[in-house]
Amino acid sequence: xxxxxxxxxxxxxxxxxxxxxxxxxxxxxxxxxxxxxxxxxxxxxxxxxxxxxxxxxxxxxxxxxxxxxxxxxxxxxxxxxxxxxxxxxxxxxxxxxxxxxxxxxxxxxxxxxxxxxxxxxxxxxxxxxxxxxxxxxxxxxxxxxxxxxxxxxxxxxxxxxxxxxxxxxxxxxxxxxxxxxxxxxxxxxxxxxxxxxxxxxxxxxxxxxxxxxxxxxxxxxxxxxxxxxxxxxxxxxxxxxxxxxxxxxxxxxxxxxxxxxxxxxxxxxxxxxxxxxxxxxxxxxxxxxxxxxxxxxxxxxxxxxxxxxxxxxxxxxxxxxxxxxxxxxxxxxxxxxxxxxxxxxxxxxxxxxxxxxxxxxxxxxxxxxxxxxxxxxxxxxxxxxxxxxxxxxxxxxxxxxxxxxxxxxxxxxxxxxxxxxxxxxxxxxxxxxxxxxxxxxxxxxxxxxxxxxxxxxxxxxxxxxxxxxxxxxxxxxxxxxxxxxxxxxxxxxxxxxxxxxxxxxxxxxxxxxxxxxxxxxxxxxxxxxxxxxxxxxxxxxxxxxxxxxxxxxxxxxxxxxxxxxxxxxxxxxxxx
Amino acid sequence: xxxxxxxxxxxxxxxxxxxxxxxxxxxxxxxxxxxxxxxxxxxxxxxxxxxxxxxxxxxxxxxxxxxxxxxxxxxxxxxxxxxxxxxxxxxxxxxxxxxxxxxxxxxxxxxxxxxxxxxxxxxxxxxxxxxxxxxxxxxxxxxxxxxxxxxxxxxxxxxxxxxxxxxxxxxxxxxxxxxxxxxxxxxxxxxxxxxxxxxxxxxxxxxxxxxxxxxxxxxxxxxxxxxxxxxxxxxxxxxxxxxxxxxxxxxxxxxxxxxxxxxxxxxxxxxxxxxxxxxxxxxxxxxxxxxxxxxxxxx
Numbered sequence: 042x043x044x045x046x047x048x049x050x051x052x053x054x055x056x057x058x059x060x061x062x063x064x065x066x067x068x069x070x071x072x073x074x075x076x077x078x079x080x081x082x083x084x085x086x087x088x089x090x091x092x093x094x095x096x097x098x099x100x101x102x103x104x105x106x107x108x109x110x111x112x113x114x115x116x117x118x119x120x121x122x123x124x125x126x127x128x129x130x131x132x133x134x135x136x137x138x139x140x141x142x143x144x145x146x147x148x149x150x151x152x153x154x155x156x157x158x159x160x161x162x163x164x165x166x167x168x169x170x171x172x173x174x175x176x177x178x179x180x181x182x183x184x185x186x187x188x189x190x191x192x193x194x195x196x197x198x199x200x201x202x203x204x205x206x207x208x209x210x211x212x213x214x215x216x217x218x219x220x221x222x223x224x225x226x227x228x229x230x231x232x233x234x235x236x237x238x239x240x241x242x243x244x245x246x247x248x249x250x251x252x253x254x255x256x257x258x259x260x261x262x263x264x265x266x267x268x269x270x271x272x273x274x275x276x277x278x279x280x281x282x283x284x285x286x287x288x289x290x291x292x293x294x295x296x297x298x299x300x301x302x303x304x305x306x307x308x309x310x311x312x313x314x315x316x317x318x319x320x321x322x323x324x325x326x327x328x329x330x331x332x333x334x335x336x337x338x339x340x341x342x343x344x345x346x347x348x349x350x351x352x353x354x355x356x357x358x359x360x361x362x363x364x365x366x367x368x369x370x371x372x373x374x375x376x377x378x379x380x381x382x383x384x385x386x387x388x389x390x391x392x393x394x395x396x397x398x399x400x401x402x403x404x405x406x407x408x409x410x411x412x413x414x415x416x417x418x419x420x421x422x423x424x425x426x427x428x429x430x431x432x433x434x435x436x437x438x439x440x441x442x443x444x445x446x447x448x449x450x451x452x453x454x455x456x457x458x459x460x461x462x463x464x465x466x467x468x469x470x471x472x473x474x475x476x477x478x479x480x481x482x483x484x485x486x487x488x489x490x491x492x493x494x495x496x497x498x499x500x501x502x503x504x505x506x507x508x509x510x511x512x513x514x515x516x517x518x519x520x521x522x523x524x525x526x527x528x529x530x531x532x533x534x535x536x537x538x539x540x541x542x543x544x545x546x547x548x549x550x551x552x553x554x555x556x557x558x559x560x561x562x563x564x565x566x567x568x569x570x571x572x573x574x575x576x577x578x579x580x581x582x583x584x585x586x587x588x589x590x591x592x593x594x595x596x597x598x599x600x601x602x603x604x605x606x607x608x609x610x611x612x613x614x615x616x617x
Numbered sequence: 618x619x620x621x622x623x624x625x626x627x628x629x630x631x632x633x634x635x636x637x638x639x640x641x642x643x644x645x646x647x648x649x650x651x652x653x654x655x656x657x658x659x660x661x662x663x664x665x666x667x668x669x670x671x672x673x674x675x676x677x678x679x680x681x682x683x684x685x686x687x688x689x690x691x692x693x694x695x696x697x698x699x700x701x702x703x704x705x706x707x708x709x710x711x712x713x714x715x716x717x718x719x720x721x722x723x724x725x726x727x728x729x730x731x732x733x734x735x736x737x738x739x740x741x742x743x744x745x746x747x748x749x750x751x752x753x754x755x756x757x758x759x760x761x762x763x764x765x766x767x768x769x770x771x772x773x774x775x776x777x778x779x780x781x782x783x784x785x786x787x788x789x790x791x792x793x794x795x796x797x798x799x800x801x802x803x804x805x806x807x808x809x810x811x812x813x814x815x816x817x818x819x820x821x822x823x824x825x826x827x828x829x830x831x832x833x834x835x836x837x838x839x840x841x842x843x844x845x846x847x848x849x850x851x852x853x854x855x856x857x858x859x860x861x862x863x864x865x866x867x868x869x870x871x872x873x874x875x876x877x878x879x880x881x882x883x884x885x886x887x888x889x890x891x892x893x894x895x896x897x898x899x900x901x902x903x904x905x906x907x908x909x910x911x912x913x914x915x916x
Binding site: 161164165166167182185186188289313357358360361362366564565568569572575576579580583585601 | 659660662663677681682683745749750751768770771858859860862863874875881882
């Protein structure tokens with residue numbers, strides 16, 4: 042009996058200890074994050090009085106004693122780390138600590154798929170890190186809530202010239218989007234670029250097998266798609282190929298329909314899994330903005346897609362597969378043509394030429410259905426992401442000090458060891474590691490023309506280190522290394538940037554006429570309007586609704602919120 | 618005497634403390650958050666700083682064109698799931714119970730239990746291939762039987778049944794084990810008596826086994842009624858696509874798409890609160906009925 046009693050008490054003790062330990066560790070966690078909330082809470086009172094301590098007084102300088110700033114990160118599955126490295130500790134974090142006296146702590150890290158939701162939860166909890174990356178909508182919410190810092194003065198004092206160039210390049214569209222009521226509330230993380238405009242990717246070996254020429258008009262595109270479907274382009278004797286790649290996203294940098302629509306001078310954009318608030322507007326003859334997606338040209342293009350689907354040129358199950366799956370169909374040699382952005386050579390078709398002898402892809406500019414040249418649409422012009430600084434942050438200038446360092450290492454005085462390390466077969470993209478990054482809208486375009494010039498003259502002296510690297514990769518490909526195919530298709534003549542360069546030179550890029558943030562009705566009704574649109578477009582393409590259903594949908598869109606959106610957009614004063 | 622009992626029971630009560638704390642902290646604590654449903658909630662301003670808007674979110678959700686469709690889908694799908702989730706494991710358990718070979722019985726039990734451990738992300742990947750009309754094994758088989766092909770995941774008419782079918786497939790092994798356990802608990806003397814009275818296997822099942830597990834059936838049914846508005850977010854989210862929104866979209870996926878993705882916390886909470894109230898009513902009613910009809914009490 043006594044022994045039994047002892048056992049019971051032992052069990053109780055064990056349970057309580059476990060509970061206590063869990064509670065304690067929770068406590069510690071709480072303390073740790075408190076400490077990081079106010080990195081220099083303990084040191085700041087003395088900061089003013091002690092002369093031995095330093096802090097940057099402009100774009101450069103070092104904190105002594107070191108400060109700690111917190112942030113949060115998203116992890117991209119494509120980013121690889123060498124042994125011992127992580128987002129928490131790598132060449133960048135070490136450099137920040139030694140050169141700037143800034144220790145960057147990641148409060149959490151999640152995959153980029155979940156980042157947006159995790160960020161939403163963090164905003165809800167109110168426990169904001171010192172600086173963080175948010176999307177356009179979250180940016181707006183944070184501005185309204187008045188919890189992020191006004192960066193106007195800090196920007197003027199601490200941003201380096203190069204940082205300023207990166208933010209203001211391209212007509213200052215990025216800066217405009219980050220400015221609210223005359224105050225700079227965030228650092229635009231992307232935008233300004235036009236490289237997301239679509240090109241046509243076509244299997245050249247299939248073209249050759251069937252004796253076809255690259256497309257000159259939309260009729261050619263349709264002819265090729267049908268031939269790829271019916272004429273057994275892979276010569277395996279089976280009717281198992283499709284002409285045009287498509288998946289449930291409808292609009293996407295990979296196998297989206299933007300380029301196809303553009304061929305008919307239609308500019309719709311509303312991806313299935315998008316926010317439903319990033320919309321394209323066209324300025325009509327009367328100066329008023331109209332929504333691109335409801336224009337009659339969209340209907341024409343949908344009719345053509347319906348014909349393609351009926352003829353079997355589009356994968357019959359496209360409505361249930363995502364981009365990864367449509368990528369698999371293409372890499373397994375089932376689909377011969379796709380519309381896509383500049384990065385398609387790096388994914389998903391990057392290894393096809395290496396893996397299967399005979400496979401090859403050509404990249405062609407989008408074509409028009411008539412004698413008017415086609416304009417390729419770009420939705421990357423406006424920033425979709427911003428770095429913002431918490432109002433509670435003790436060092437609102439620290440993100441700029443970091444950003445100055447990053448743009449200097451990656452663009453100003455390019456340092457390859459901070460950009461890419463190749464070990465064996467694996468390429469480590471170190472430039473993806475920093476918690477804050479700048480970009481130059483035309484950097485890739487400039488690199489491509491520099492590389493091409495060097496290829497022609499055999500003179501590499503004009504290239505910076507990054508461009509030299511691209512040049513070397515192209516030369517490696519020319520020497521027979523098929524693993525460098527993606528680089529070749531990006532930088533060499535006949536590659537993506539040749540196509541994009543043509544668009545840019547001839548002013549053939551369409552951008553939305555509205556440059557403002559999402560309007561209240563867009564936020565409230567955008568998602569459900571998006572669902573209705575995606576459903577309608579999918580149904581029309583699959584032929585379960587006639588093409589004329591488009592008109593019905595337009596009327597319904599106007600009624601159920603579209604009119605309000607147009608009114609808000611036209612009243613915003615941001616239609617350009 | 619009472620003092621002595623107290624001494625023995627005290628440790629047992631103490632063992633409850635951690636669990637109780639966790640429940641209070643994570644189940645009761647967050648309930649205060651339902652006030653968000655009545656606020657124009659801005660995360661960083663917090664519950665105390667956000668503006669009160671009364672029932673506006675409820676009106677907004679009610680006014681959305683899809684709300685009624687989504688509600689109907691939710692109830693249809695989860696009702697079908699409840700029925701098939703009750704019958705499939707019950708029948709399987711009764712059949713397995715008739716099998717004498719222990720090894721065979723255990724093997725079947727384990728094999729059908731396995732899918733329960735797969736996540737819906739993985740199941741969805743498998744189902745996408747298995748149910749494909751062009752390459753899927755199910756459609757190949759149907760073609761061989763002379764039936765026409767069915768686009769299971771892309772056809773709005775079929776989609777709800779696919780949801781019910783795959784959910785049952787994944788979960789019925791789990792239910793089977795519960796029923797088998799209940800069957801084991803039946804007093805063997807009852808079977809002996811039935812045999813003496815001349816009952817065959819079928820009569821034994823009908824008059825001994827089934828009445829013996831009625832309490833468990835009622836319990837599981839009562840509990841599942843409380844879940845009528847939870848039609849399975851994971852499953853639907855991983856399997857659906859725009860073309861089946863009309864019949865496959867459920868309350869949770871709908872709120873996820875329009876709410877959290879776009880930071881509409883007030884709306885999402887309003888829907889959550891609505892779900893909880895309906896569930897509370899349903900579970901109370903079904904518990905009352907279970908008590909009245911089957912004289913079964915949980916508490």
